[in-house]
Amino acid sequence: MKAKAREILAVGAVIFALTAVPLWIWWYEDNYFGRRYGADAKIFKLTASCRQGRVTVDRVAGYNYWSGKFRRLDKITVNKGDKVVLVVKSADATHSFRVKPELNVEQPIEMEGGHTKVVDFIADKPGSYLVECTMFCCTSHHGVFFRIEILDKPSKDNLSQAENK
Ligand SMILES: [Cu+2]
Structure with a gap:
């Protein structure tokens, strides 16, 4: 018993x-x-994937990694003055992202497969910034990029916050 x-x-x-x-x-x-x-803080959790040659905000795990059913991230949009946190994970290979130095982001945003890199910055200069992988990670390397768009609106703008919802 x-x-x-x-x-x-x-x-x-x-x-x-x-x-x-x-x-x-x-x-x-x-x-x-x-x-x-x-x-x-505006927190963006991104995953870079070689297999589909894209960056996504969708959660990438075993079940959708092979099927490729996660959306391509075109751009993230923030307002001037926002504190932005990028949590970038690699689903597979080593990626190394770079962006124009004007954005004042710790560079490169590099992570090995399965690892995550976190960078934060203040979005103080409005504009459209290309963030692209600069390491030849795979044959789909050319698709591994996204944009950061900083709007010339103050971060406490109620209207733009409503638009984001
Ligand atoms: Cu690459």
Whole structure:
């Protein structure tokens, strides 16, 4: 009887670990950057993928990596003065992004496959900036880019915040 109770307890502990740990990681990933950089920071979680030759804001995991059902990110749009945080993950190969030095971003934004690089900057100069992979990562290398568009609107503009929703 005692062995049976121990067995039930062990099974319960395994089920708890199998559900609680992924849920905690999920929660932690979603909340970590917001707490680190402040609630007003514009946080973009991007994934660069060689296989589909694109950068996406969709979550890329095993199930959609091979099917390629994640959207290409064309551009991210922020307002002048915004604090921008780019959390860039590579789904596969080593990517090395560069952007014009006017944007004052730590360069290069480089990460090995499966790794994540985080850079933050103040969007102080309006304009359209091409952020492209400068390392020949794969045959789809030419598609691994996105744009950062900084609008000439103050960051506390209520109208533009409403538009973003
Ligand atoms: Cu590349």
